[in-house]
Structures are given as C-alpha cells and as structure tokens.
Amino acid sequence: xxxxxxxxxxxxxxxxxxxxxxxxxxxxxxxxxxxxxxxxxxxxxxxxxxxxxxxxxxxxxxxxxxxxxxxxxxxxxxxxxxxxxxxxxxxxxxxxxxxxxxxxxxxxxxxxxxxxxxxxxxxxxxxxxxxxxxxxxxxxxxxxxxxxxxxx
Numbered sequence: 001x002x003x004x005x006x007x008x009x010x011x012x013x014x015x016x017x018x019x020x021x022x023x024x025x026x027x028x029x030x031x032x033x034x035x036x037x038x039x040x041x042x043x044x045x046x047x048x049x050x051x052x053x054x055x056x057x058x059x060x061x062x063x064x065x066x067x068x069x070x071x072x073x074x075x076x077x078x079x080x081x082x083x084x085x086x087x088x089x090x091x092x093x094x095x096x097x098x099x100x101x102x103x104x105x106x107x108x109x110x111x112x113x114x115x116x117x118x119x120x121x122x123x124x125x126x127x128x129x130x131x132x133x134x135x136x137x138x139x140x141x142x143x144x145x146x147x148x149x150x151x152x
Contacts, residue, residue, distance in 0.1 A: 013098035017091035
C-alpha cells in the first residue's frame, strides 16, 4: 500500500514528462551507465528480467531507447536516444519536486533512515538473486522417472 502511494505520488509529478517513475528509473540508470545490458539493469534496479524486458520494449517502441550492437548477439544492450535524453532532462526537475515533497512530509532524518534501510534490503535482494541465478531445482529420481514415463 505504501509502495503504491509513493509510486502514485512520483507518477503524478512526472506526468508532464510523459514518463512513469519506473521508466524514469530505467532511463536514469541507462544514462548513468552510458549503455547497459539486461543483466546489468536487472542487478542495478533489482527488477525481474520479464518485467524489465517488457519495460525496455515499451521504451524502445516509444523511441527513447535503442539497442546497441554487441559482438555477442545474445546480449541485449540499450542506450538512450536523443529523445530519451530530452525526456530525462524534462523529468529530472519534476522528480526532484516529488523528492522535495517527500522530504518535507517525512523530514530529512526519517528519509535518510528509510533510504539507508531500503538500500540495505536492496543489497540483500540483489545478493540473493545472484546466488540463486546459477541454481536450478534438482528433481528427485522419482520425479525424473515419472517424467520419463510420461514422455513414452
């Protein structure tokens, strides 16, 4: 519920830019990195790959991001277009207005404490994702036997 309220606050303030706060975060991250591939963005933003891919496709269709050629064709790297840089320029001061509103309501000390706690939780989530990325659930021998019997 709090997440929705915060998202709505930022979305409302960002509306004149044509961006939602999630899109703003993706564009700002790509701008900071220059260009970024899917794995870098999922790690940095702590988004699942499906959600991020959907958002990147929408941003690409809107003409604010574009794919960057990569020697390994399996890697999907993105960068901002000039339209994307302009959208971000319009959105940044709007985002700052929303941030100022939050700081006024919560107070700088409470916001700093909340940000510190959320940063810690993000680090934990990213670390878990990295640890789980290479692990696949192992089937028991009974499950393997049943699946091979069904295939016959």
